[in-house]
Structure formats: C-alpha cells, structure tokens
Amino acid sequence: MAKNRFDDQRGPNQRQLRVAELIRRTLSETLMRGDVHDPDLGRMSITIGEVRVTADLSIATVYALPLGGKGGDEAVKALARNKGELRRILGRALKIKHTPDLRFMVDETFDQMDQTHRLLSQEAVQRDLRNTQDSDMDGSEDS
Incomplete structure (x- = not known):
C-alpha cells in the first residue's frame, strides 16, 4: 500500500x-x-x-x-x-x-499577539509568575 x-x-x-x-x-x-x-x-x-x-x-x-x-x-x-x-x-x-x-x-497574528499580551498583563498571571520566579530563586524544584 x-x-x-x-x-x-x-x-x-x-x-x-x-x-x-x-x-x-x-x-x-x-x-x-x-x-x-x-x-x-x-x-x-x-x-x-x-x-x-x-x-x-x-x-x-x-x-x-x-x-x-x-x-x-x-x-x-x-x-x-x-x-x-x-x-x-x-x-x-x-x-x-x-x-x-x-x-x-x-x-490575525497581530491580534493574537495583543491578546497574549493582555493575558500576560493580568494581575493573577503576574502573581503566578512572581511566585514561580521566587520559588526558582529559592532553589526549590518540584522533581
């Protein structure tokens, strides 16, 4: 075949x-x-x-x-x-x-980039990113 x-x-x-x-x-x-x-x-x-x-x-x-x-x-x-x-x-x-x-x-690529930027600018996402960065700096890993 x-x-x-x-x-x-x-x-x-x-x-x-x-x-x-x-x-x-x-x-x-x-x-x-x-x-x-x-x-x-x-x-x-x-x-x-x-x-x-x-x-x-x-x-x-x-x-x-x-x-x-x-x-x-x-x-x-x-x-x-x-x-x-x-x-x-x-x-x-x-x-x-x-x-x-x-x-x-x-x-529609530019519209998708704007939407992604808006999502990443939300306070909840920023808080999660800060928490992730803080845990990475402490040296703790989820293995």
Whole structure:
C-alpha cells in the first residue's frame, strides 16, 4: 500500500519554506513599489506577514494586513481582484515550472499577539509568575 505523503504531520519541507519566503518577499516588494495597477492597492500599505505553500506547490495562502490593522477585508478583496497580475509577476520571479494559485487571508497574528499580551498583563498571571520566579530563586524544584 502506498504511503499517503499528504497525511503525515511533519510540517513543511525546505522547498516549501523557500518558495513561500520567495513569494512573500516578491509580493511585499511588488506592493511596496506599486507595480500593480489598482488604485485601491495603491492607497493601502499592505504587509505580507506569512505565506504557506501546499506540499505540491500548487496553492499559496498569503496572509496580509494593511498597516494599522484596519481594513483587512478590503485589502484581501483588492489582492484577490489582482490575483492574475500578481501571479504573472511571481511567475517571472519564482523560476519554477508552475506558479502557485494565490489565496489571500487576513493576517490575525497581530491580534493574537495583543491578546497574549493582555493575558500576560493580568494581575493573577503576574502573581503566578512572581511566585514561580521566587520559588526558582529559592532553589526549590518540584522533581
């Protein structure tokens, strides 16, 4: 029976990571230079936070967010409208046989970081952290 290589839980391979980073960098530079002829994209300063590529390199999911965090849905819609032009630009830069299909998502990483910061700032958490640090300094360990 053949091993289904898409069900393993190993994570992305080096080629996926390299292609994803090249896509991220190329899209960022393209948007920064204003190479896409869309007035909506020209008005926004969009950050490409991450790109994830499928194992067969057929689909690239691009996580994007405008600077300031407002209007993420508008930015994603504008990017999706210009997907063809962005793929053409990527096709020239990637130098691989097939350019991945682009899917755009709002990058929620910054919201998650803010939520984590709020949680860590709570008094109960700070008290627990102080208690843990005090017990570590006393040399007591729970072994």
